[in-house]
Amino acid sequence: xxxxxxxxxxxxxxxxxxxxxxxxxxxxxxxxxxxxxxxxxxxxxxxxxxxxxxxxxxxxxxxxxxxxxxxxxxxxxxxxxxxxxxxxxxxxxxxxxxxxxxxxxxxxxxxxxxxxxxxxxxxxxxxxxxxxxxxxxxxxxxxxxxxxxxxxxxxxxxxxxxxxxxxxxxxxxxxxxxxxxxxxxxxxxxxxxxxxxxxxxxxxxxxxxxxxxxxxxxxxxxxxxxxxxxxxxxxxxxxxxxxxxxxxxxxxxxxxxxxxxxxxxxxxxxxxxxx
Ligand code: KIV
Numbered sequence: 001x002x003x004x005x006x007x008x009x010x011x012x013x014x015x016x017x018x019x020x021x022x023x024x025x026x027x028x029x030x031x032x033x034x035x036x037x038x039x040x041x042x043x044x045x046x047x048x049x050x051x052x053x054x055x056x057x058x059x060x061x062x063x064x065x066x067x068x069x070x071x072x073x074x075x076x077x078x079x080x081x082x083x084x085x086x087x088x089x090x091x092x093x094x095x096x097x098x099x100x101x102x103x104x105x106x107x108x109x110x111x112x113x114x115x116x117x118x119x120x121x122x123x124x125x126x127x128x129x130x131x132x133x134x135x136x137x138x139x140x141x142x143x144x145x146x147x148x149x150x151x152x153x154x155x156x157x158x159x160x161x162x163x164x165x166x167x168x169x170x171x172x173x174x175x176x177x178x179x180x181x182x183x184x185x186x187x188x189x190x191x192x193x194x195x196x197x198x199x200x201x202x203x204x205x206x207x208x209x210x211x212x213x214x215x216x217x218x219x220x221x222x223x224x225x226x227x228x229x230x231x232x233x234x235x236x237x238x239x240x241x242x243x244x245x246x247x248x249x250x251x252x253x254x255x256x257x258x259x260x261x262x263x264x265x266x267x268x269x270x271x272x273x274x275x
Contacts, residue, residue: 015050015091017122017144017188023050023221024210030222031263032212033230033256036062036079040227040252041086047256049090051212053124053224054080056095056154061228068153071097073110077118084119093146093189094120098154101125104137111143124191126152128178132185139186147187149175149203150216151194162239164215164275166195172202179203191224192216194239197274215241217274223263230259241273 013019023030032051035041036058044052058079059071080094094114101107107125114120122144125131131147138145150165166172176199179190190211192200197217204211204220213220225242228234232246245262249255262268 012089014089017091020050020091020189020210020222029263029266030210030212031260032222032224033259034058034224034226035083036227038082038086041083043253043256044227045087045089047253047260049256049260050222051224052083052087052090052092054083054092054094054118054120055124055226056097057226059097061226061234067156069098069157071095073097073100073113077113080114080118080120091122092120093122093124094118096123096125101131101134104134107134107138108141108143111138115143122146122188124148126154127182127187128152129181132178132181135182135187136185139188144188145186146189146191146212147179147182148191148193149179149182150192153193162194164194164196166199167275172196172199175199176203176206179207183207183209192220194241195275215239215269215273215275218266218269223268225259231255240275241269243268243270243273 020030030050033044033049034053034055034057035044056068056071059065059068076094076097084092096110100110111123114123124146127147127149135145166175188209190207192213194215200213200216201219210221212222212224214224229238229242230245231252232244245255245259249258
């Protein structure tokens with residue numbers, strides 16, 4: 001009992017929301033990655049990754065679908081439970097999959113499942129104006145929430161493809177406004193996917209909560225990438241923001257350590273990864 005309290009004095013205390021808030025305040029970059037199983041979770045932990053996401057990208061990289069739409073709650077819980085067993089230090093976040101949060105009640109009961117059955121500490125949901133009330137409701141029930149803005153893969157059939165978001169002035173203004181409204185509603189982290197670097201910078205500066213980016217430029221408070229992309233396991237054309245960290249590394253462990261170092265030293269993302 002109280003293992004985490006006992007470990008606070010150790011040199012590797014578990015990452016919490018307070019740790020992440022302090023990192024933003026101090027200007028120290030947050031290094032995050034997705035993960036789907038216990039063996040990689042152990043490697044991510046020893047590479048000192050700060051935040052681990054059991055993303056619904058598992059539908060594409062594990063299950064072989066073209067999109068994240070077919071992923072179910074049971075799929076995310078299965079993988080989250082495995083990842084949780086391999087982690088000690090990183091903060092564990094899990095995705096609410098497609099259509100698992102159409103109402104406040106469903107969002108709450110599925111978030112509780114991710115936490116109680118999956119071992120997640122925070123849930124992430126793809127967000128816009130429609131999700132503000134849901135975020136407020138989850139926050140009022142003491143659920144830690146990450147609001148995902150920008151490219152939202154669960155909406156890909158409606159929006160017409162995996163495309164950079166927020167390029168036009170009105171779309172950028174709307175994203176800034178929604179990010180602020182989601183923060184006021186109680187989001188503890190904002191995640192920005194595939195947007196111009198200047199917009200990533202502006203949102204990061206305007207929010208008090210940590211902002212983690214994927215293809216959102218070098219100025220967000222942290223970076224996240226899909227594990228299989230940085231280990232060069234994913235085949236086919238990769239997004240512009242992906243860097244293959246196996247290049248020059250002798251092992252997966254070394255590649256992961258190089259990624260964490262590159263994020264902390266603001267060497268990743270470089271100019272060629274930006275929109
Ligand atoms: O599911 C996922 O892997 C994600 C990342 C792209 C951030 O949401």
